[in-house]
Amino acid sequence: MGYGRTILASFLVLLCTGLFYIFSVFIPLPLNTDKEVAIRRGLSYDETLTLLKRKGLIRDGVILSFLGRVLNLDGRIKSGYYRFSGSVTPFKVLSNLVKGRVEEVSVTIPEGFNLWQIAKRLDDSGIIAENSFFSLAYDRGFLNSLGIEAPSLEGYLFPDTYRFPKGASGEYVIREMVENMRRQFNKEMHGRAEAIGLSEREVLTLASIIEKETGVDDERPVISAVFHNRLRRGMPLQADPTTVYGVKDQSAGITLKDLKRKSAYNTYQIKGLPAGPIASPGLKSIRAALFPADVPYLYFVSESNGRHYFSITESEHRRAVQRFRAKRHISVKRPRPLVVNR
Template structure:
């Protein structure tokens, strides 16, 4: 009789415990559950995080709810207003924390890595190792030496249990969804294979963030290529620098690099960024103009010119006769 009373009392206390808030402060607490942890070890982690006040009651409740089994590894976010029963349900359903990640158009692989690293979704060193893994690239349908150019800009939802390979696979899969067979066919008609197509688009994207302007930028580069002129795109001159402080100097324009289109002829060997649809379409449908030059204005837009003389006047007008840029013109038309 006494034993029955004790059991009944325990069950009453357990029921009361299961429906009481962890803490009335209404605070979010994040915990990481490693792979392969038993529910007992999970309980210990929650206890250390201040989410489980009574380990015996919590573990007993888990037994009642048939939750004493392996829990999905990952990052969980619990609000202290939750009841222990609700916490266990969240663990049972594997409701790990999801991170919304916005990858803007025309970011380089290095810039994308910084975004993902900030969210603690990747290890940078591992990211670049995977990004240049030959077998992995082949499995993604990429015939290049890195994933640069194929990480499609979009809004993604990742969790910290995902590997770098999984994240890249999702982003590259989105690229192949957005780059249609029709676009690839059109590029082929312009004598651009998929890699050159993406490379071209990446330069346009780095030159202008204005989608309405991109067909004009594209036209300038198409026209220069037709005339066998160097592209002379500033972003290509600084792409493979270990560090860049934001201002393109004469020394950058003269440096020997396979990507520097002030030095090399034609397109660089690969993309310098990961273009969005607007940049990709701009390659395929350049504006019907004869411009060969452009210079940025104070508002970030560009002034376009068909001749070098007009281009010089535009520089004087829009950049206050910047001596640095006037010197650049000596580099722009190599003999």
């Protein structure tokens, strides 16, 4: 009888001990400070447990190692950066790693940003270093893998707010932004582009010029019509933003030297569209490029209030230019070349 009681008591002790170990993974661990842990790609399950214990995120790896084998968790841990704070259970820590709930970095790319502005924004956000970004931006092999026929990534990185996993590769970040553009540039739009004889690159190029010309939504289709009308007539687009692309910011002003600069983007020096986009167009500008207004205009000039005055004939345009220059009290000492948006 005594022997049986001893066996029973031992069994109960072992059972209680086992239950304690099992349920210990559900007992919260108070964290005095935020804990960040980086899980490298290829790290084994047991190596991950060792790292978590060293970081103070689990009490004992034995029971978790046992559970990992039972649940076949080896190879299911997602790599990345994880952050934990407050009170967290070892089970929750492990669950986050299996589900890949990594720490994320948020960044907003505004409409009309060019490659240099995007590179700085991503660098400032700690997502991609500028030099790494530009090593990919013009890499022909990488561009081909994305199906980009343009000279660079310009125009293909859709302006939006993104949440990227901390530590994500530059290739991953860029692919996400390009894929976002292609989700916006949907099947209907591709059908429309084909119907009007434009490729994806040409649509994005025209849209990027529209984006840089105006921030007024109801003007986008009208400005688009001006450029479509000029293209059909074989007239140069004469779009000011193209003259300074890759040289200086448009806000610095456009000079006669800019208009004369030889460039594959300067639409005062070339006929047709530039070699590629000059900025990241938003969806409204992309739609405007595809669906121009049904108007006969060939010219427009800035009214200095964010809007533009549109004209059909050159003589009407010149009168409008002189009228708005007079309003701005601009004295013109010598004739200047005809420009579209002045």
